[in-house]
Amino acid sequence: MAILVTGGAGYIGSHAARTLRREGYEVIIFDNLSTGFRRLAEGFELVEGDIGDEAALKPALARVDAVMHFAAAAYVGESVENPRKYFHNNGLAALQLLNATLDAGIRRFIFSSTCAVYGVPDKVPITEKTPREPVNPYGASKLFFENALEAYSRAYKLSSVRLRYFNASGADESGEIGELHNPETHLVPLALEATTAKGRELQIFGDDYPTADGTCIRDYIHVSDLAEAHVRALQYLEKLPDEKRGDSLALNLGSGRGYSVMEVMQAAEKAIGQPVRRKMGPRRQGDPPALVADPAKAKSILGWTAKRSLDEIVSSAWQWMQKSSSSK
Ligand code: UDP
Numbered sequence: 001m002a003i004l005v006t007g008g009a010g011y012i013g014s015h016a017a018r019t020l021r022r023e024g025y026e027v028i029i030f031d032n033l034s035t036g037f038r039r040l041a042e043g044f045e046l047v048e049g050d051i052g053d054e055a056a057l058k059p060a061l062a063r064v065d066a067v068m069h070f071a072a073a074a075y076v077g078e079s080v081e082n083p084r085k086y087f088h089n090n091g092l093a094a095l096q097l098l099n100a101t102l103d104a105g106i107r108r109f110i111f112s113s114t115c116a117v118y119g120v121p122d123k124v125p126i127t128e129k130t131p132r133e134p135v136n137p138y139g140a141s142k143l144f145f146e147n148a149l150e151a152y153s154r155a156y157k158l159s160s161v162r163l164r165y166f167n168a169s170g171a172d173e174s175g176e177i178g179e180l181h182n183p184e185t186h187l188v189p190l191a192l193e194a195t196t197a198k199g200r201e202l203q204i205f206g207d208d209y210p211t212a213d214g215t216c217i218r219d220y221i222h223v224s225d226l227a228e229a230h231v232r233a234l235q236y237l238e239k240l241p242d243e244k245r246g247d248s249l250a251l252n253l254g255s256g257r258g259y260s261v262m263e264v265m266q267a268a269e270k271a272i273g274q275p276v277r278r279k280m281g282p283r284r285q286g287d288p289p290a291l292v293a294d295p296a297k298a299k300s301i302l303g304w305t306a307k308r309s310l311d312e313i314v315s316s317a318w319q320w321m322q323k324s325s326s327s328k
Helices: 011-023 053-059 078-083 082-105 137-156 185-191 222-238 262-270 296-302 310-326
Strands: 002-006 026-031 045-049 068-069 108-114 157-163 168-171 202-205 218-220 246-252 278-281
Touching: 002 011, 002 278, 011 026, 011 068, 011 222, 026 168, 053 082, 053 108, 068 082, 068 168, 068 222, 078 082, 078 137, 082 137, 082 218, 108 137, 108 222, 137 157, 137 246, 157 222, 168 185, 168 222, 185 310, 202 262, 218 310, 222 246, 222 296, 246 296, 262 310
Parallel strands: 002 026, 002 068, 026 045, 068 108, 108 157, 157 246, 168 218, 202 278
Antiparallel strands: none
């Protein structure tokens, strides 16, 4: 079975591509390399193209049985400054991909969604029934596509899974690939960088939140656990009985355990044996105090749970950072 992985030269897509291949799937990566990296797609067939470009998509789609769609713009702050880019890439271009997928006769689609569709929830943990009220254009653009996918699924018998990730972090155990963002804005790599003499100091975005130590709580999920969930989701679609064709399943992917910014820094210090150089800063606009998944639905439907701990997240990310900086 062959899968088209859009955004397969990006952080999460490149991990999913490897996990798919390890499970025996044939993988074609489709990426315009605007934020992806050729080195993350190394060893795979890479079709360079834009998801909004039907002519580029058509020959690739003709060769696959399912689509996993990761390609997206994914900076919350940038989405506030430049919503046009977000609704274009994550809305319009993504819809063109979905139309081309249908036209190619493909009826299985897995979408990389986000807990940002929930906005600032009234309570945690967050279940899939928590109202979806995004508070920034990034979350709104992902919700737009979720809504389109749900409607298309029902109308055109396109079976789909919408996977809502919490905080993806860590790196593949092989050390071959890991988190690469330019600019880097995520806590785990920035905390690790702040343990080194050359790295920037970490700025903590507020310690006056209504949490035990005053810093924000997030649910950090190892990228390899996420990648495995995608394979399970695909297997779920493969086995879907005829009467369920056209279902669109939404699942939270998180560990169900929240950690504060302070706790992440402590995990980094424990792994490396050096202090995280830090300074206290103001709150970052739009950061909810706590986001933690209720992952029960993914467990009951896919038989999936997060296996890797925060310590494994931090140590695998560190291993990758050392390797990638030495090969720059
Ligand atoms: N954070 C921080 N300093 C940074 C980056 C992040 O204090 O330089 C905090 C941020 O406020 C949030 C948590 O770390 O509470 C995770 O942020 P990240 O950007 O990694 O992911 P997000 O939750 O925004 O998707």
